[in-house]
Amino acid sequence: MSDHDAPQSTPAGSPPSALRASLDASHRRRRRGLLAGLGVVVAAALVGGGFWAGTAVGGADAEAATGAGGERISVKIAGSGESDLQDAVKTVAAEEGLDVTWVNFDDWTLPNSALVAGEVDANAFQHTAFLSAYNVANDTDLTPVFSTTITQWGVFSATLDSLDDIGEGARIAIPDDASNGARALFILQAAGLIELGPDVGVYPTVDDVTENDLGLEFVPIGATTIPTQFDDPSLDAVVVGTSYFDPSQEIDADDALYLDDSLSEESRPYVNAVVTRADDADDEAWDLLADAYADPRVAAALEEESFGNTVLVDVSADDLRSTLGELETAARELNS
Known part of the structure; x- marks a missing residue:
């Protein structure tokens, strides 16, 4: 269709929003990651006289990182549907010593209730505004541990x-x-x-x-x-x-x-995140999972799957929790 209205771009000379800046930084990291991966492959070819499978960009045959105790870590994460993004996250996380099992639900109320009940360790399907409404309505303290994506x-x-x-x-x-x-x-x-x-x-x-x-x-x-x-x-x-x-x-x-x-400051409440119970927010698994989401292969899978309509963004946990607190306050006032 023609004659549709596109979102307004940032005016020339004005500073970009924090979300837009984080996306630009993510693109730069992705390019560096792809170039670094290419460098590893080229070096391997020069030293060994050819290529070998699984080692170019931290492949499955590479030595896996593990948790502080030297053992692999396993987590169950609730989602809202199978996707190429989930597959990519699972593959990359496994290389870092983190074994991810996705548990998908069709009903958006279930990933949070499953997390509260201890059936899963985290979920990855919701933005901060949705989480705030759930926490207030159910008197829970689920909290974001790192940002993932935002959808236009x-x-x-x-x-x-x-x-x-x-x-x-x-x-x-x-x-x-x-x-x-x-x-x-x-x-x-x-x-x-x-x-x-x-x-x-x-x-x-x-x-x-x-x-x-x-x-x-x-x-x-x-x-x-x-x-x-x-x-x-x-x-x-x-x-x-x-x-x-x-x-x-x-x-x-x-x-x-x-x-x-979707990258304006007004869209900040709609940043998606990996969410867990407050008592588990400092678990080392989330650092490994965040590293997996930052991998260029995950960005590539998301871009292909969503046709660029959903992008990875990097918002700090402190900012996510600050936004969550503000939204929860607003939700309580609305319900009072």
């Missing part, structure tokens, strides 16, 4: 070619959970379709819409199921993450009527 979101339609085609009384699907539903409303506001009240905080609901000139109807649907209902003739548009669509649908950012700027 947008407005999509199976029948319309531009925002201008959205007519009176159009039905727009938005996620039915508090954090993603709020994100969808902010996106619709940024797209110029609605206005929210001035003091809505970070968790606005449809009740906070103060201007809705088109009389749009908001249809709450589970975020993971929105893509499967994309072609529903009763819906005029949907608001969802660009990477949520199945590859067979052949829908990407170019098909969006409007895209958010």
Whole structure:
């Protein structure tokens, strides 16, 4: 589709957001990693007269690093669906002495409840805003240990070619959970379709819409199921993450009527993270896992899988926890 609105780039001369700067740094690290790997291969060829499998970039035959006790570490991590990213993380982590078992759930409430119950050691599926809403609603203290990715979101339609085609009384699907539903409303506001009240905080609901000139109807649907209902003739548009669509649908950012700027400061609550119980936040396994996520092969797997719609970002644990605390405070005030 044409005539879609792209996210605004950082104005010339203005400093980039922290997320954008972290992405630039990640790209530089990835290039250095790829060059370093190539250097190892070339050196091997010069010394041994040829190449050998599994040793070019810390391959499976390389000596594995281990935990402080000299033994391999095993962790179970809950996710929301099998992916090339998970496969890459598992492969790279194994080279570092960390054996990762992924346990995937279709329902987004289950990875957190499984973590609280001790069925898994961590999860990797949610952004900070979603985690804050869960912690407050369930009186839990799950905490992020390092950042992973952020996904660009947008407005999509199976029948319309531009925002201008959205007519009176159009039905727009938005996620039915508090954090993603709020994100969808902010996106619709940024797209110029609605206005929210001035003091809505970070968790606005449809009740906070103060201007809705088109009389749009908001249809709450589970975020993971929105893509499967994309072609529903009763819906005029949907608001969802660009990477949520199945590859067979052949829908990407170019098909969006409007895209958010996922690397702006306003998007910080939507940084995904590996999350564990507060008592386990300092476990040495997370350093090994963070190193695996930083490997160039993981970035390559993510880029191929998401068509560049989801990117790895590097936000410190302190910043993640600070943002989490602010969001939890806002969520408690909302519920009080």
